[in-house]
Amino acid sequence: MRDPTRTSAPTPARRAAVAAGVLAVAAGVGVLVLVLASVAGLGRDRAEAPAAGGTGAGVPAVTVTVTVTVTVTYRLLPAGGRPLDVRLEVAADPDARARGLMGRTEVPPGSGMVFLYPVDVRESFWMKDTLVPLSIAFVAADGRVVSVAEMTPCQADPCPTYAPAGPYRYAVELTAGAFPAAGVGAGDQVVPEDPSSLPAPS
Numbered sequence: 001m002r003d004p005t006r007t008s009a010p011t012p013a014r015r016a017a018v019a020a021g022v023l024a025v026a027a028g029v030g031v032l033v034l035v036l037a038s039v040a041g042l043g044r045d046r047a048e049a050p051a052a053g054g055t056g057a058g059v060p061a062v063t064v065t066v067t068v069t070v071t072v073t074y075r076l077l078p079a080g081g082r083p084l085d086v087r088l089e090v091a092a093d094p095d096a097r098a099r100g101l102m103g104r105t106e107v108p109p110g111s112g113m114v115f116l117y118p119v120d121v122r123e124s125f126w127m128k129d130t131l132v133p134l135s136i137a138f139v140a141a142d143g144r145v146v147s148v149a150e151m152t153p154c155q156a157d158p159c160p161t162y163a164p165a166g167p168y169r170y171a172v173e174l175t176a177g178a179f180p181a182a183g184v185g186a187g188d189q190v191v192p193e194d195p196s197s198l199p200a201p202s
Contacts, residue, residue, distance in 0.1 A: 073193040074114060074172060078183035085193065086174060088114040092201040101173060102129045112174040114192075116201035120169055124161040127154045133176035137184065138164035143191035148179045 069089055076084040087110060091097045097115050101107060112134075117123075125136060130153050138146040147165035154160065164171075165186065172190055184190065192198055 070199060072114070072197050075189075075191055075193055076179075076182045076184050077189035077191065078185075079188055081183040084182050085110075086172075086178075087111050088172065090114055090116065090199060092116040092199045094202070100125075100130070101132075101134065103131065105131055107132055107134065107173075107175045109175055109178070112172060112178070115171040115173070116198065117169055118201045120167040122164060122167050124163040125149075125151065125171065126159045126161045127151050128157070128159045129155065134173045135176050135178045135180070136162060136174075137172045137179050137190050138166075138168035139170050139172060139190050140167070141169035143189045145184060145186055145188045145190055147186050148184065150176060150180075 070092075071087055071089050074086050074088050076086065089112070091100060091113055097117075100115070101113055120141065127134070130151075133153060134151045135148065136151055137148045140146055146168045149162045151162050179185070
């Protein structure tokens with residue numbers, strides 16, 4: 001049994017372990033600061049900084065990449081029906097729009113994705129490598145729904161495409177059947193709760 005009243009000088013191995021622990025804590029604090037700064041909007045979408053100790057000569061720097069997912073609230077406004085709020089991830093650049101909800105194993109009710117474009121478009125959507133059925137609304141710049149479609153998963157080419165009935169400025173994807181269930185169709189409104197919270201699309 002160890003005597004708790006005795007003390008001994010730290011061995012070289014113990015000193016090395018303590019030093020390694022201190023460096024690990026310092027690196028962790030640096031990563032936390034980067035994450036907090038990115039969330040607060042103080043950095044760019046890609047925050048890069050050398051890890052602790054990485055600025056000295058001969059010591060390689062470690063790059064840390066932080067991706068922040070922006071979510072916003074949109075309101076579904078069926079004519080004569082009950083308003084419904086949904087929480088959407090934002091896809092506002094070409095890469096995010098191309099990726100969409102691919103690979104997701106579920107899209108919980110009341111959630112989905114909004115695809116923002118800088119100008120009116122007529123792009124069709126498809127479901128290649130998308131694992132869950134989705135409901136999509138193509139929406140004009142004034143918030144008016146151009147058309148709605150139900151889309152089914154597709155794993156192999158050729159995958160069907162889903163075209164809008166006319167030009168649109170953004171598209172909203174929800175879980176399958178969500179727009180019909182909410183009574184939302186062509187001519188109804190799907191609008192952001194706070195337009196100022198939306199990033200500028202590219």
